[in-house]
Amino acid sequence: MDFQLTPLQEELRDTTRKLCAGRLPVASSRAAEGRVDAAAWRDLTDAGVFGLRVPEEAGGLGLGTTDAAVVFEELGRGLVPGPLVWTHISAGWDLGADVVAGVERPAPGAPLIVEHLGDAGVLVVLDDAGVWAVEPAALDPRPLRPFDPLTPVWQVGAVPQGTRVASAEAAARARLDGAALTAALLAGLAGGVCELTVAYAKQRHQFGRPVGSFQAVKHALADMVVRAEVARVQALAAAAHLDESSGSDAARAVSAAKVVASDAAYANGKVAIQLHGGMGMTWEVDAHLYLKRARVLDEAFGNGDAHAELVAARVG
Amino acid sequence: MQLAYSESERHLATEVRAWLADALPRLPPRPARDDWDGRRRFDTGWQRMLFDAGYAGIHWPRAYGGREASPTEQLVFLEELDRAGAPDVGVNFVGTLHAGPTILAEGTADQRSRYLPAILRGEEIWCQGFSEPEAGSDLASLRTRAQRDGEEYVINGQKVWSTYAHVADYQELLVRTDPDAAKHKGISWLIVPMSTPGITVRPLRTIGGPSEFCEVFYDDVRVPVANRVGAENDGWRVAMVTFAFERGTGFVGEITEGMRLCRQIADIAKHVRHGDGTAWDDVELRRGIGRAAASFDALWSLTVWNVSEAARSGVPGTGASALKLRVGEAFQELADVGLRVLGRGVLAIEDIDGMHSARVIEEYLRGFGLTIGGGTSQIQRNIIAERVLGLPREPQWTS
Numbered sequence: 001m002d003f004q005l006t007p008l009q010e011e012l013r014d015t016t017r018k019l020c021a022g023r024l025p026v027a028s029s030r031a032a033e034g035r036v037d038a039a040a041w042r043d044l045t046d047a048g049v050f051g052l053r054v055p056e057e058a059g060g061l062g063l064g065t066t067d068a069a070v071v072f073e074e075l076g077r078g079l080v081p082g083p084l085v086w087t088h089i090s091a092g093w094d095l096g097a098d099v100v101a102g103v104e105r106p107a108p109g110a111p112l113i114v115e116h117l118g119d120a121g122v123l124v125v126l127d128d129a130g131v132w133a134v135e136p137a138a139l140d141p142r143p144l145r146p147f148d149p150l151t152p153v154w155q156v157g158a159v160p161q162g163t164r165v166a167s168a169e170a171a172a173r174a175r176l177d178g179a180a181l182t183a184a185l186l187a188g189l190a191g192g193v194c195e196l197t198v199a200y201a202k203q204r205h206q207f208g209r210p211v212g213s214f215q216a217v218k219h220a221l222a223d224m225v226v227r228a229e230v231a232r233v234q235a236l237a238a239a240a241h242l243d244e245s246s247g248s249d250a251a252r253a254v255s256a257a258k259v260v261a262s263d264a265a266y267a268n269g270k271v272a273i274q275l276h277g278g279m280g281m282t283w284e285v286d287a288h289l290y291l292k293r294a295r296v297l298d299e300a301f302g303n304g305d306a307h308a309e310l311v312a313a314r315v316g
Numbered sequence: 317m318q319l320a321y322s323e324s325e326r327h328l329a330t331e332v333r334a335w336l337a338d339a340l341p342r343l344p345p346r347p348a349r350d351d352w353d354g355r356r357r358f359d360t361g362w363q364r365m366l367f368d369a370g371y372a373g374i375h376w377p378r379a380y381g382g383r384e385a386s387p388t389e390q391l392v393f394l395e396e397l398d399r400a401g402a403p404d405v406g407v408n409f410v411g412t413l414h415a416g417p418t419i420l421a422e423g424t425a426d427q428r429s430r431y432l433p434a435i436l437r438g439e440e441i442w443c444q445g446f447s448e449p450e451a452g453s454d455l456a457s458l459r460t461r462a463q464r465d466g467e468e469y470v471i472n473g474q475k476v477w478s479t480y481a482h483v484a485d486y487q488e489l490l491v492r493t494d495p496d497a498a499k500h501k502g503i504s505w506l507i508v509p510m511s512t513p514g515i516t517v518r519p520l521r522t523i524g525g526p527s528e529f530c531e532v533f534y535d536d537v538r539v540p541v542a543n544r545v546g547a548e549n550d551g552w553r554v555a556m557v558t559f560a561f562e563r564g565t566g567f568v569g570e571i572t573e574g575m576r577l578c579r580q581i582a583d584i585a586k587h588v589r590h591g592d593g594t595a596w597d598d599v600e601l602r603r604g605i606g607r608a609a610a611s612f613d614a615l616w617s618l619t620v621w622n623v624s625e626a627a628r629s630g631v632p633g634t635g636a637s638a639l640k641l642r643v644g645e646a647f648q649e650l651a652d653v654g655l656r657v658l659g660r661g662v663l664a665i666e667d668i669d670g671m672h673s674a675r676v677i678e679e680y681l682r683g684f685g686l687t688i689g690g691g692t693s694q695i696q697r698n699i700i701a702e703r704v705l706g707l708p709r710e711p712q713w714t715s
Binding site for chain 1: 317318319320321322325388391392578579582599602603604605606607609610611613614615617618620621623624625627628635638641642694696697698700701702704705706707708709710
């Protein structure tokens, strides 16, 4: 038992953080309205973000889910846009696309909203029978006004069956990996918005003192950092379960991670807006971007309520 | 990064499991909650069994009866005890986890050999005398006075929230030996035999009814100066040294208890009638149980994280305050759900219809103490905000 970052993971964390700040600053993502920047995406690919768990003989880095979780936490902290998780989990399916969007197959006739579809070379669809690849252009996508300014969305009509690219087992595993890595993104959001707000509370003065010296503010900040820390550790634990075991322990750990990280990122986003005062209501301050991304990611790979039920089913 | 046990940790787990399978059936019946003589007998009997098997103070130095287990081995040991449903530390709590470690770190050779083996063997029970009616969160403002009279201290004052004082043989007592010094500078740490004339113990009735907490009154209580641990007026530092022994395992008991309560509440929910079905059919209650279980899973992961950190660095990290804060809250959130599951069963603290509903209510009431005792959640938030986040202090709050 040695549940701490390895030197390699510390290096992955630091390089990813640098890459986010240097090549994918929030200002650029805002300017691009969350559309995928081909050059920056290439940098993410070159850094191994997508091929990290692909075996070395297949051109990947051959690393584990915990290593990926460390990277995805940083991508979340940096508010990096794009279909990061879907592109990552589909890396082994040989889809011939740099950018991959994805969804669970909707019930017939249900409206379907897909994140980042306009930038995707392929749409991956998961269902009980397996993993399917669909040509995005065939879907007649209609752009919608996005809730998260950095997560552009499109509505599509009926989704064709597509081409089967992987098994039902692969689809099931993709759901677990997807939920675990989304939990890591959410934990990163929870931590990132905490850092943003702590910095503001130290610098913003009222009544002649930094607002962060008042207990009403500092206690809310303490709760934020605790939520972020608990979410981060459980996201790593879920990834470690996926690497080390299988079966119900891993599934429960992943669901617990998704619940805790979704709740942490969402609560921290709300508190961040409040603690920024009037500035928190402005478009310019990033607080709302964290809140909105938290809400969007809560709805990816099963929301907090759904995973809470999955955990409950495994209690006892 | 490795979450699973190592080879040697698995070996220890197997060994402990085998011993527990043999030892637990030999335990006498568990005493009633209010039978304090019985509880002392039971808890010290269990401690003796641990000692005879070599598991008492598993992380203590070999010279004092321990086996110098690493923090992760200690966690493996505690996890196995919980898994097997072994008794908790009970009345041995202060001796094995608080006073004992303090004497180990700061006591003289004589004090160590006099007190430590008796603690590990379950022969002597300790209680704590720290909090006072006017010194809670601001513990360093304590006023219980010890005046030097030759080779004795004469103690007058009052302590409160003294856990197990009514069954204890000894007390670790913080007293003011220099009333003129700054508040942290005039405190000493004393060993006080509870049989000393002038001591009155009065059990406290809490919101949960009869409890392990007591008030203790001191009226010209005389103890030898040789009973002081550490230098005179250095007691604050001595008391804080105990926290350096915290290796991330301090909340294992509460977390495993929370997980057990989760399972019991889920079990009750499947039997309690609720509308046309059971409470388990209510999606809101089911999610409440799931969210609470997710919280405890995450707190267990944080424990493993903190323990691994302590195993690597030898010193505790900053995670303890975060853990304490969330454990208390998660426990209360769970117990809230538990009460909603009980429905009108909450009206009586009794096991209704064969379900363990009384325990849910008792744990609910006990849970309020988790965000108060051992430093309130408000104090923990100050610590996290100021020491972890580096936020400025409020001028009124100094230490």
